[in-house]
Amino acid sequence: MTPGPRPTAPSALFPALVVTGITLLALFLALPILALVLRVPPGVLAAHLSEPVVQEALRLSLLTSVAATAVVVALGLPAAYLLATRAFPGKRVLEVMVDLPMVLPPTVAGIALLLAFGRMGLAGRALAVFGISIPFTTTAVVMAQVFMSAPFFIAAARAGFAGVDSRLLEAAATLRASEAHRFRRVMLPLALPSLIAGAAMAWARALGEFGATITFAGNLPGVTQTMPLAVYISLQSDLDAAVALSILLLAWSFALLLALRSAPAFWMGGGADARRSDPAQAR
Amino acid sequence: MLDVRTRLRLGSFQLDVALTAAMGKVTVVVGESGSGKTTLLRLVAGLLRPDQGAITLGARVLVDRERSVFVPPESRPVGYVAQDYALFPHLTAEENVGFGLTASRLPRIEVRERTRAALERFGLGGLATRHPRELSGGQQQRVALARALVLDPEVLLLDEPLSALDLVSRRSVRAELRRTLESLSCATLLVTHQPDEALSLGDRMVVLESGRITASGTQGELAHDPRSPYIAEFFGPASGR
Amino acid sequence: MIVALPAAGAAPSRELRVFAASSLAGAFGDIAQRYEKAHSGFVVRLNLAGSQQLAAQIEQGAPADLFASADLRWMSYLAERSLVDSTSPTFARNRLVVIVPRTNPARISRLQDLARSGVKLVMGAATVPVGRYGREMLSCVSRQPGFAADFATKALRNIVSEEENVKSVVSKVQLGEADAGVVYRSDVTGAVARYVRTFEIPDSANVLAEYPIAVLRAAAERDAARDFIELVLSAEGQAILEQRGLMRAAGRAP
Numbered sequence: 001m002t003p004g005p006r007p008t009a010p011s012a013l014f015p016a017l018v019v020t021g022i023t024l025l026a027l028f029l030a031l032p033i034l035a036l037v038l039r040v041p042p043g044v045l046a047a048h049l050s051e052p053v054v055q056e057a058l059r060l061s062l063l064t065s066v067a068a069t070a071v072v073v074a075l076g077l078p079a080a081y082l083l084a085t086r087a088f089p090g091k092r093v094l095e096v097m098v099d100l101p102m103v104l105p106p107t108v109a110g111i112a113l114l115l116a117f118g119r120m121g122l123a124g125r126a127l128a129v130f131g132i133s134i135p136f137t138t139t140a141v142v143m144a145q146v147f148m149s150a151p152f153f154i155a156a157a158r159a160g161f162a163g164v165d166s167r168l169l170e171a172a173a174t175l176r177a178s179e180a181h182r183f184r185r186v187m188l189p190l191a192l193p194s195l196i197a198g199a200a201m202a203w204a205r206a207l208g209e210f211g212a213t214i215t216f217a218g219n220l221p222g223v224t225q226t227m228p229l230a231v232y233i234s235l236q237s238d239l240d241a242a243v244a245l246s247i248l249l250l251a252w253s254f255a256l257l258l259a260l261r262s263a264p265a266f267w268m269g270g271g272a273d274a275r276r277s278d279p280a281q282a283r
Numbered sequence: 284m285l286d287v288r289t290r291l292r293l294g295s296f297q298l299d300v301a302l303t304a305a306m307g308k309v310t311v312v313v314g315e316s317g318s319g320k321t322t323l324l325r326l327v328a329g330l331l332r333p334d335q336g337a338i339t340l341g342a343r344v345l346v347d348r349e350r351s352v353f354v355p356p357e358s359r360p361v362g363y364v365a366q367d368y369a370l371f372p373h374l375t376a377e378e379n380v381g382f383g384l385t386a387s388r389l390p391r392i393e394v395r396e397r398t399r400a401a402l403e404r405f406g407l408g409g410l411a412t413r414h415p416r417e418l419s420g421g422q423q424q425r426v427a428l429a430r431a432l433v434l435d436p437e438v439l440l441l442d443e444p445l446s447a448l449d450l451v452s453r454r455s456v457r458a459e460l461r462r463t464l465e466s467l468s469c470a471t472l473l474v475t476h477q478p479d480e481a482l483s484l485g486d487r488m489v490v491l492e493s494g495r496i497t498a499s500g501t502q503g504e505l506a507h508d509p510r511s512p513y514i515a516e517f518f519g520p521a522s523g524r
Numbered sequence: 525m526i527v528a529l530p531a532a533g534a535a536p537s538r539e540l541r542v543f544a545a546s547s548l549a550g551a552f553g554d555i556a557q558r559y560e561k562a563h564s565g566f567v568v569r570l571n572l573a574g575s576q577q578l579a580a581q582i583e584q585g586a587p588a589d590l591f592a593s594a595d596l597r598w599m600s601y602l603a604e605r606s607l608v609d610s611t612s613p614t615f616a617r618n619r620l621v622v623i624v625p626r627t628n629p630a631r632i633s634r635l636q637d638l639a640r641s642g643v644k645l646v647m648g649a650a651t652v653p654v655g656r657y658g659r660e661m662l663s664c665v666s667r668q669p670g671f672a673a674d675f676a677t678k679a680l681r682n683i684v685s686e687e688e689n690v691k692s693v694v695s696k697v698q699l700g701e702a703d704a705g706v707v708y709r710s711d712v713t714g715a716v717a718r719y720v721r722t723f724e725i726p727d728s729a730n731v732l733a734e735y736p737i738a739v740l741r742a743a744a745e746r747d748a749a750r751d752f753i754e755l756v757l758s759a760e761g762q763a764i765l766e767q768r769g770l771m772r773a774a775g776r777a778p
Contacts, residue, residue, distance in 0.1 A: 119629065120700035135701045136644065136684035170330050171369035173356040175383035176434065185382070189373045218685025218696070219649070232688070233649060235580055 033250060040243050048244035056222045057230035058248065064138060064226060065206040068145035072153045072202045075146075077195075080157035081183065102151040109147055110215025117143065117216075140217035141224050145206035153202040160194025161187055200260035204253050285438050285470045289326055289336035289346075298322050298494040304438070304470040304487075311485030312474045313517065319494040320474040321366070324440045327472065328363045329356035340437055340470075357386075361438045362431030362469075367447050368423050370415040376426050377402060377411040383434045401433040405463075420448045421456045428463065441473040445480055457483060478517050490514055540748045541587060543571045543578040545594035545653065545735070546689040547618065547708045551768035552592070555761055559752055566748060574689035576651045582607060582740065589743040590752060592735060594618070594653035594690075599736040609746075612738030615756045617771040618708045619730050620654070620661050622723040623697050623716075630703035635723060636671060638662075638704060639678035646693050646702035649686035654693070657731045658706035664729040708733065710769030735770075 040048075048054060082088075083095060101109055117124045117134045124134065134140050164187050172182045188195075210228040217224040219233065227249045235242040285304040290297070298319040304310040314320050325331040327338060329345065337347040345354045345361075356363075370379050381398035389397075402408055405425040415423055424444060431439060444460060445453050461484055464471055475481050481488060482502060489499040490513070498510040502518075509515035540559075544552045549572050556568035571578065575593040579601050582588055591608070592615070593599045602608045624632050630643045638645060648655030659680070666675035687693045690707050697705040698719045712722050737756060739749040755761045762772045 114699055114701060118699060118701045120627075165369070167365060167367075167369045168371060170328075170356075171363065171365060172371075172382070172386070173330070174328050174359075174361060174363040175386055175430065176357050177382070177386035178357055181386045185386075186371060214688070215692075218646070219687065220683065220685055224685070233651070233686075235577075239580070 036243060036246055036250060040240055040247065044240060045244050045247060048241050049248060051241070053221055053230060053234075054241070054245060054248070057225055057227045057245065060138070060141070060222070060225065061207060061227040061249075064141045064145055065203055068142045068149060068206040069153075069199060069203040071142065071146050072150045072206075073195075073199055076150055076154045076157055076198075076202075080154045081161055081187070083154070084158045084161035098154050099151050101148050102155075106148060106209070106211025106213075107215050110144060110212035113140075113144060113147060113212060113216040135216060136218045136220065136224065138217075138223055141213055141226060144212040144216045145209045148209050148212050149202040149205035152205050153198040156194050156198025156201065157191070160191035160198070163194065164190045196260055200257055204257060207249070207253060207256075284341060285327070285472070286337075286339045287323070287327060289333035289338060289348075291322065291326065291331065291333045291335075293322065296322075296494060298326075300491070300494075300496050302489050302496060302499060304472050306437075306470045307468050308486045309464050309471040309473055309484055310487045310489060311481045312472060312489045312491055313476065313478075313481045314474075314491035315476055315513070317493075318491045320476075320491055321442055323491070324363065324442055324472065324474055327438065328361050328440055329354060329359050330363075359438075360434075360436050361440060362434060362436035363440045364424075364427045364431050364442065364444060366442045368415075368427035370423055370426055370430075372415055375412050375414055376407055376418065376422075379415070379426055380407075380429045380433055382430060387434075397433055401429040405429040419452070421452045424448070424456060424460075428460075432467070435469075437469050439467065439469050439471045441471065443475055444473065445475075445477070460484065481517075490517075537565055537567045538745060538748070539567050539569050540589055540745050540752060541569045541571065542590045542592065542752065543573075543582065543586075543588045544590075544592040545575045545578070546572050546691045547594055547654070547710055547770075548572070548592055548616075548735070549691070550710070550713060551616075551765045551770060554764045554768070555752075555756060558760065558764070559755055562755075563748065563751065566745075568752075574648070574652045576653070577688065585742075587742070587744070588740055589745045589749040590737065591740055592737040592756075594733055594735055595656065596734055596736055597656070598653065599738060602738075602740075607741050609739040609741050609743065612736040613753075613757065614734045614773050615737050615753070615761075616735040616765045616773055618710055618733040618735065618769075619727075619771065620657055620706055620725055620733070621709045621712065622704055622706055622725065623694070623712060623720040624704045624723070625697055625700040625702075626719050626721055627700060628721060629700065632704055632723070635665060635725065636675065638682065639672070639675045641678070641682070643682045644684045644701075644703040645679060645682040646685045646687060646696045646705045647683055648690055648693060648706075649688065652687070652689060653733065654690040654706065654708060655686065657733055661706070661725060661729065661731045664731065665725065668726065668729050708769070712769065 079098065083091070083098070114121060114135065116122050117127070119125075119128055119133055119135065127134065134143065168186055168190070169182055172186050177185065208228055209226070210232065213224065213226060214229055219225050219229050225233070227245055231242050231245045231249065234245065284306060287303070288301040290299045296319065300323060302310075312320050312323060322331065326333055332353060333346060333348055335348050337349070338345045340360070344352050345359055346352060371382065374382070377398055380401050381394050384394040384397055402411055405428060407422065407425055407429065410418060410422060415426070418426065424447070445457055448456055457480065464484065473484055485502070487499065487501055488505055490497045490505070490511070492511060492513055498505055498514055505514060506518040509518065542552065542556070552570055556570055559568055560566060571588070575595060575598045578591060579593070579598040582591060582602060583605060591599070591602065599608065599612055622635060622638065624630070630637070630640070632638070632643070637643065647658045650656060650659065662676040662679050665671055666673060684702070685696065687696070690711055693705040693707050694711050694716060696702040698716060712720065737753055739746060739753065743749050757773070766772060
């Protein structure tokens with residue numbers, strides 16, 4: 001009698017490839033950051049950070065990026081909700097428009113903003129009648145940041161809303177809940193991890209915004225010169241100052257993203273990833 | 284009395300039914316999967332709109348296509364327990380049960396009292412602070428029932444209430460469910476494909492095959508005179524001549 | 525020595541990498557074309573940006589054969605760091621002008637108006653040659669008769685944006701966003717002139733921008749680079765520069 005096929009030893013190739021891939025990626029991402037941090041000794045770093053130009057840029061960046069994120073969340077929540085739950089004429093067009101800033105080169109976006117809200121712009125002309133002029137102001141910085149970072153939040157929020165089990169929403173409806181109540185008590189809490197992740201990404205994007213800002217808002221210390229602009233400018237005259245600023249920006253973004261990624265796990269008692277792999281879960 | 288006379292086409296499937304369900308009684312709708320049982324329940328709950336026809340509850344019209352009336356689910360006095368219960372995972376058992384009361388904007392004290400009473404009634408007192416994932420199948424079913432019944436609906440819809448349970452729990456939960464349903468004054472519409480469930484839980488039976496009702500009546504009537512091969516098989520050797 | 529890479533059936537092409545100030549965009553574009561025609565087998569890669577940015581890139585090791593700066597300062601910067609091959613000749617000069625949008629929203633009728641409060645002035649950042657020249661020019665102008673002593677100070681206070689290169693200044697004025705901008709005369713091309721009005725600056729107060737060009741120490745195509753410089757300094761090259769609004773190098777007869 002011929003014996004059956006011998007079981008082959010588990011291949012070591014796949015895990016090896018995965019480990020190699022991850023190591024290379026980690027190195028690729030970590031090395032530039034490491035190089036940045038090692039370039040400037042802490043003493044010099046501290047000295048640069050106390051310069052008024054740096055402090056101005058930092059203050060401006062924080063102020064504008066927080067404002068921009070707030071606007072993005074306020075305007076993006078209803079948009080994401082609509083896109084996730086309704087069909088309506090022109091929906092496809094709205095979807096493309098919302099995604100557009102993500103693929104647009106920032107400088108092009110800046111020009112588009114100028115042509116819309118600049119003094120001679122479509123809407124700008126009307127605003128000028130009321131004495132409102134937007135370019136070269138801090139408001140323009142916030143607008144540029146909103147424009148470029150909104151798609152990141154809306155995409156994440158939309159996926160979050162769409163990912164809520166429709167049967168839960170139906171159950172809520174049969175339990176006398178109006179649409180508003182369903183949104184507040186079922187949609188929102190269950191989509192919260194996605195909303196937070198989306199807001200974090202939008203904030204990070206706003207913080208790093210450069211091309212649209214310098215084109216639409218201009219570059220003036222204290223008014224429109226955010227951190228990325230300050231880095232770019234000082235790059236040409238004082239490399240160490242540029243590096244100091246970069247490290248600051250980097251550290252801030254890192255801390256921000258880390259905190260926001262850890263938070264949902266904290267709040268939801270285990271986090272979405274943990275829950276999925278929890279064997280104690282009934283279904 | 285609940286009166287359903289509707290027609291609905293979903294893709295290649297057509298549901299065409301006319302049935303009634305009496306108050307205080309359990310009407311069991313039996314049929315294979317794909318026969319339209321869940322669709323029927325969703326129509327009564329208001330989660331689907333019929334193409335033609337009307338659904339009335341006594342003098343109250345829930346939907347009437349010809350007169351363009353449609354009452355949305357949140358305004359219908361209908362309770363719905365889905366097949367896998369659809370409990371809110373982010374809320375505790377108590378919050379789940381009290382959900383509809385909160386949604387009705389009742390004062391907080393009343394919500395708390397009625398919720399506690401419902402939890403007691405269904406033997407869930409000690410589990411109030413647990414989340415659905417920490418409950419057994421049978422406990423989850425009770426939460427789902429309590430959640431629907433605490434609102435005093437006039438119609439209760441149950442979609443395969445025992446199918447999500449393992450065989451061991453099924454028997455005891457079935458007995459419990461029967462006792463609960465017997466105590467209700469609303470019209471209960473229960474859907475199942477399991478013969479023993481239908482036979483032990485229902486007063487009247489309606490047979491649904493491929494979207495159409497092939498028979499309705501008491502168990503005795505149906506068993507005595509099976510109108511279709513499906514019904515004959517349903518009742519097994521006890522049926523017919 | 526670079527070995528030409530054989531490509532199936534195609535003639536191998538070598539690259540000459542030229543880093544040039546933004547204001548040389550038009551002129552060097554033309555000169556590059558002439559060069560390629562005369563030296564088949566070579567492709568000229570032009571990297572245009574503010575001179576300060578190019579200097580920083582070269583310092584950081586960006587591969588380049590030639591550097592043409594809009595001022596002597598950034599060339600000296602590289603020379604001090606031994607990044608330049610030899611002393612570099614001035615191949616062109618330029619003058620500054622003030623431009624305003626054709627619609628002239630700030631109603632600027634003469635240079636003095638630049639000091640009026642509320643005027644939105646856009647200039648290059650202080651590190652950009654045109655920005656440095658511009659600030660020098662404003663100081664010179666305030667010493668002219670007919671100008672208040674604080675003209676420069678007031679004008680500088682009107683700056684609403686400090687641009688990275690002169691072309692950004694031009695576009696902001698062209699788009700009507702800025703009330704006025706300080707740019708090179710050569711930047712007012714035919715296309716630009718349709719959207720702006722130009723104010724000349726008296727020669728006595730104007731700044732003369734000097735453009736040096738040099739082969740870089742780390743150049744890979746040294747001979748080709750020298751050929752390019754020769755072309756720039758030749759009658760042909762100088763004529764092209766003039767056509768594009770720049771001025772010839774001093775001492776080079778047309």
